[in-house]
Amino acid sequence: MNRLLKLYTLIVLAFLYLPIAVIVVLSFNQSRFGVTWRGFTLEWYQRLLHHHRLAIYAENTLIVAVASTLIATVLGTLLALGMYRYRFRAKGAIRLLLYVPVVIPDIVMGVALLLFYAWLRLHLGWPRLSLATIVIGHATFQIAYVTLVVRSRLAALDPALEEAAADLGAGGFATFRFVTLPLIWPGVLAGALLAFTLSLDDFVITFFTAGPGSTTLPLYIYSSVKRGVTPEIHALSAILIAATTAGLLLGRALLNRR
């Protein structure tokens, strides 16, 4: 029985990670077109360095990820804090609403944003689809993730600490700055990293909210599939996988820290 369970675990892990391993292996393959192994090379990584256009797409991806993460982290943390500190009537509803961006299919969110922007444009002549509209789109779903992570950190916080700070004469902001924030900081950072990785590889919402000049790496990779994915893309994917994994591991480590 125990052996069966081990086997089952192995199969599940293989199912999850083999496709990723294949991409990484192919990124070192000399063959440009086939999936057959023809020898080891670093040529595709080298070419990647000189691919001017890909550099622009990578830059777009990073701009979006950094900007949306900053916005979402600030707003998400404030939301979590507000829900922790104050009692108000719509709290239950907000707690429920927080889960909506997490569970809603990306495609619904993407179409909704597209229509919303189109509606705004019709009445205000603004905004044109661009990097900014992608940033807003990403922040929309990232806020929920950040809030959920920060709230779980806050739940473990002893309310007596804030009360003690107030007793000792700290104002609202000072309490936040010197007591609460240092305590929840790992949660904030973990939320930010989670948000960052979510933005980095988001395709669906980006697809619907991107305008001219705002192609990101996931969009480019998708558009190159039909004309044949080049090994440069495999190399790029391998780098993305490494970056995302590193972000997730870092997030985990911070979250587990006491």
Next chain:
Amino acid sequence: MKKLSVLLVLLALPALAGGELRFFNWADYIPEDVIADFERRYQARVIMDTFESPEAMLAKLQAGGYAEYDVVVPPDYYVLEMARAGLIRPLDHTRLKNLKNLAEEFQNPAYDPQNAHSIPYQWGTTGIAYDSEAVRRPVESWAVFFDPEAYAGPCFLLDEMRETIGAALKYLGYSLNDTDPAHLEEAKELLIGAKRRCLGFAGGVEARSRLLAGDAAVVHAYSGDIVQIQEEAPSVRYLVPKEGGTIWTDALAITREAPNPDLAYAFLDFLMEPEVAARVSNYNGYASPVAAAWPLLDEALRNNPAVFPPKEVREKLEYIRDIGEAIKLYDRVWTELKAR
């Protein structure tokens, strides 16, 4: 003296258009250095976005892209439809002095008479690719798919409705734009047999991988996909069957409300310069419609019958045309075929 030479260089340059050019293109379909040269000459910045299917390109243009992009790359069968929908503008030929560089057959193509709305960018054909070391008998006809007697080895049909039904129609001696229900019924019967003998349907790139991996010996394929791999797999051959095949062209068009039409015209004209067109084709492995560029093409490309089919083959090539309502007949044949 130095000043004078600078002045001369400036005068020799075409009017500097400047600004930004927003270009909507297939991924990996233009060499980076060609874009860089254009940017340098016109003191401009090219912003390129990529699409994965003509349908996606059309959707983006309809969603307001016709006023945001300057230049787009539609397939031949979309040009007139996009012109009718007001997504692209009629071209002012006086601003395209390099039009004369186009080969004669591209001066007045069937998909866009007189090049009224577009200029051709790259072209190719659809036919049969096979591994000459794996096939059991010589390949020269669509019969390898449709005649059990001519079966040459494991095969794949192309997963494209018009191409695949078109191939069966061609084998039967009809036009691949035929809309006679009886003819389509004949084609369906042939295709059902072919599907049974072959390994199934595959997209262009997948079919190519299966051919390279040795899973298939014969596949229905696009010329450009195969030309790209011939260096790596010398035993792979491509041909247009003796009954004829499809010719396709990717065109360049300017959107109706292009923010920078001057630069867009300059870009189109630039891509019809012989030296530039040759670099584009050498990179892509597709044929160039710019006749003046042919002498500058790589030897291997210029003399490759898969890229430039000989005249007698050219005459048997047909464009896939918009057939209007009759497309429903094709849809039905395709659905029934896929359901078997």
